[in-house]
Amino acid sequence: MSDEAQILSKSSEKPLLLVLSGLSGSGKDTILTRLKQSGFPPLHITTVTTRPIRVNEIDGEHYHFISDQQFQKMIAGNDLLEHAEVYGNGYGVPKEPVMQALDSGQDVIIKVDVQGAVTIKKLIPQAVFIFLAPASVEELVKRLRRRHTETEEDLELRIKTAEEELDKLTIFDYMVLNRQGEVNRAVSDIKAIYRAEKCRVKPREISL
Numbered sequence: 001m002s003d004e005a006q007i008l009s010k011s012s013e014k015p016l017l018l019v020l021s022g023l024s025g026s027g028k029d030t031i032l033t034r035l036k037q038s039g040f041p042p043l044h045i046t047t048v049t050t051r052p053i054r055v056n057e058i059d060g061e062h063y064h065f066i067s068d069q070q071f072q073k074m075i076a077g078n079d080l081l082e083h084a085e086v087y088g089n090g091y092g093v094p095k096e097p098v099m100q101a102l103d104s105g106q107d108v109i110i111k112v113d114v115q116g117a118v119t120i121k122k123l124i125p126q127a128v129f130i131f132l133a134p135a136s137v138e139e140l141v142k143r144l145r146r147r148h149t150e151t152e153e154d155l156e157l158r159i160k161t162a163e164e165e166l167d168k169l170t171i172f173d174y175m176v177l178n179r180q181g182e183v184n185r186a187v188s189d190i191k192a193i194y195r196a197e198k199c200r201v202k203p204r205e206i207s208l
Contacts, residue, residue: 014203015102017124018042018109018194021117022132023162024087025143027178027186028111029062031132034187035109042107042194045097048074051089064094081208082112082119087157091116099208107194114165121171126204128197130190131172135179137162143180 022028036044048064050071059065066074071090074080083092093110101108112120117129134140140162144155169175174193178186197204 013105014205015105016042016107016194016197016204017098017102017127017206018107019117019120019127019129020109020111020132020190021114021129021172022178023134023140023165024113024158025140025162026132026134027143027183028132030183031178031186031190032109032111034183035190038187038191040109040191040194042109043101045093045101045108045110047091047093047111048080049089049091051087051091081110082116082123084113084115084119086113086115087154087161093120095208102206102208114168118168118171124206124208126206128193128204129172129174130193131169131175132178132186133166133175135177139180 020028020032032044046060046062046064048066048071050066050068051063053059053063053065057063068090071083071092074092074094075083079095080092081095081098083090085091091113093112093116098108098110114131117131120127121129134143137159141155141159144158176186176189176193
C-alpha cells in the first residue's frame with residue numbers, strides 16, 4: 001500500500017456518529033428524508049416515540065411509534081442511548097442498532113431533540129453535533145402554525161422552549177440554517193460537514 005493510501009485509510013476508517021438536532025419545526029424530518037433520498041452514506045437510526053402518529057408520517061421511517069408500556073420497558077432494560085420526555089411524550093434512541101453499525105465501521109446519523117443532544121454530548125462527546133435552525137424565530141412560528149398540529153397553548157410552549165434551546169447552541173459543532181424554500185441548501189451544508197469530518201487529520205474516535 002502506498003503512503004498516500006495508508007494516510008487515506010487511517011483518516012477514513014473511523015466511523016462517525018452524526019447527531020442532528022434543532023428546534024421543533026426547524027425541518028429535521030424533511031432534511032433527513034432528502035439526505036436519504038440522495039444516497040447519504042450514514043445509516044439513519046430511527047428514534048422511538050410514544051406520541052401519536054401524525055398525518056403523512058410513516059411508522060418505522062419518521063419514528064417507531066410505541067406504547068408508554070413499551071417505552072418504559074426499554075428504559076428499564078437500558079435499551080436506549082438517551083431518552084427524554086418532550087411536550088408530554090417519550091422519545092429515545094435505540095442503543096443496539098447504533099452500536100452494531102459503529103462496530104461494523106458504518107457511519108451513523110440520529111435525530112434527537114436538543115435535550116437529547118445535551119445527554120448524548122455527555123455520553124459521546126466525540127460525536128458530530130449539528131444544530132438545524134430556521135432563519136428566524138418568526139419563520140419558526142410560521143412553520144409551526146402551518147403544521148396545524150399544535151393548539152395555541154402548545155404553540156406558545158414550543159416558542160418558549162425554542163428560546164431556551166437556543167441557549168444550548170454552544171454544545172454543537174455546527175449550525176445549519178434551513179431557510180424557507182432552501183431545503184437543498186441545508187442538505188448540501190450537512191453533506192459538506194460530513195465530507196469535512198471525513199478529511200480530518202485526527203479522526204474522531206467514537207466509543208460507547
